[in-house]
Every structure is written in structure tokens, then in C-alpha cells.
């Protein structure tokens with residue numbers, strides 16, 4: 192194994208994933224960046240210092256084959272995987288059950304739940320070797336009741352799966368962290384959210400968890416914007 196630690200991120204093309212990639216490189220990691228928008232990933236690789244430091248991987252997380260290739264390309268380039276940030280996710284196109292769109296529900300469940308679980312499945316053998324760390328992007332929406340929210344239900348699934356995964360890997364040295372942001376101002380929304388968290392705030396939470404010593408598993412990080420004063 193090479194000595195350089197490797198940080199693999201899904202949903203790395205924009206928002207929280209891209210910002211975490213920047214922070215991971217600052218912290219000395221090599222980064223493997225997976226998403227569907229290869230043009231954005233290529234620009235980020237350039238920004239982060241080129242192929243010595245960063246690798247762009249075309250990957251739709253809903254595809255098992257894409258995720259297997261994501262791992263093999265990462266290993267071919269960097270030789271190991273130390274930290275995995277399963278972060279790819281999409282939101283609802285319409286709110287609630289009556290108004291919601293079943294096609295969008297399917298996409299959300301496949302991306303936010305099935306895709307995230309696949310990321311864990313394909314990376315666990317390599318995290319066992321490195322005694323590594325997997326972080327899952329859940330949400331505050333996976334901790335509270337939101338009227339009719341299927342998106343929230345996908346994030347409740349992430350909360351539950353993260354806890355179950357921690358039980359599964361107990362004794363292997365692998366750490367499991369749930370990252371649970373409140374609203375973040377990212378391309379997740381069509382309009383800007385000036386009072387929300389910034390992507391860097393969530394990236395800082397990820398790096399806090401990832402930088403703890405091996406005996407410390409930061410189990411969950413719930414990070415929300417400070418409530419604004421009324422009026």
C-alpha cells in the first residue's frame with residue numbers, strides 16, 4: 192500500500208461533495224471524485240492540482256457496475272481507500288404524497304438509499320484493509336417528521352442504515368459517521384438560500400469526524416443553521 196491516504200467521495204461534482212474534496216486535499220489526502228457530470232469533475236481535478244492528487248470518475252450511483260468500476264479505478268490510480276464519503280443525493284420535485292411524483296420517488300429511493308448502500312458494499316472490503324472510515328450523508332430531514340416528505344423518508348433510511356452498518360462492521364476498526372445537515376445553500380436548490388449553511392460548513396463537519404484518532408467514532412453530526420431572528 193502507498194502511504195498517501197485516499198478519500199473517495201460520491202456526489203463530488205458540486206455542493207457539499209466538491210467542498211469536502213477541497214478540504215480533503217488541504218488535509219493531505221488524494222481524492223477520488225465520483226458523479227455523473229464528468230465536465231464538472233474534470234474542472235475540479237484541475238483546480239485540485241491534477242491527476243497526481245485527484246481522480247474524476249464517471250459514476251451513476253444507482254448502477255452496481257458503475258460503483259464497482261469506481262472502486263477499481265480508484266485502486267488502479269491510488270492503490271488504497273481510507274475514507275469514503277457516500278454523499279450523492281437528490282431532492283423532491285414536488286412536496287408530499289398527494290402532490291409528489293412517483294418517478295421522482297423512485298429516483299430518490301434509488302439514489303439516496305440504494306446508491307448509498309451500494310457504495311458501502313463495494314468499498315467495505317477495502318476499508319477493512321485500511322481500517323478506514325465511511326461517512327454517510329443523511330439529513331436533519333432524517334431525524335424529524337416533515338409533512339408527507341418522501342425525501343425525508345429516504346434520509347430516515349440513511350439514519351437507520353448508518354446505525355445498522357456500524358453494528359455490522361464492529362470489531363473491524365472501520366468507523367461509521369452519519370453527517371446530518373440542516374438546509375445548505377447548494378445547487379440542490381434552484382434558488383439561493385442566504386440563511387442556510389454553506390457547503391464549507393458541512394465539509395468542516397466531515398473533516399472533523401475524519402480527523403479523529405482511530406479509537407474515536409464520531410457517530411452522528413447534526414449541523415444546522417443558527418435560527419434567524421424574526422422581523
Ligand SMILES: NC(=O)c1ccc[n+]([C@@H]2O[C@H](COP(=O)([O-])OP(=O)(O)OC[C@H]3O[C@@H](n4cnc5c(N)ncnc54)[C@H](OP(=O)(O)O)[C@@H]3O)[C@@H](O)[C@H]2O)c1
Nearest residue numbers: 202204205206207226227228251252279280374375377379
Ligand atoms: N442542500 C441541503 O440543504 C442538504 C441538506 C441535508 C442533506 N443534503 C444532502 O447532501 C448531499 C449533497 O447534496 P448537496 O446539497 O451538495 O447538493 P448538490 O450540489 O445538488 O450535490 C448533489 C451531488 O450528488 C450527485 N448525484 C446526484 N445523483 C447522482 C447519481 N445518480 N449518481 C452519482 N452522483 C449523483 C450530483 O452530481 P451529478 O448530478 O453530477 O451526478 C452532485 O454531485 C445529498 O445527499 C443531499 O440529500 C443536502
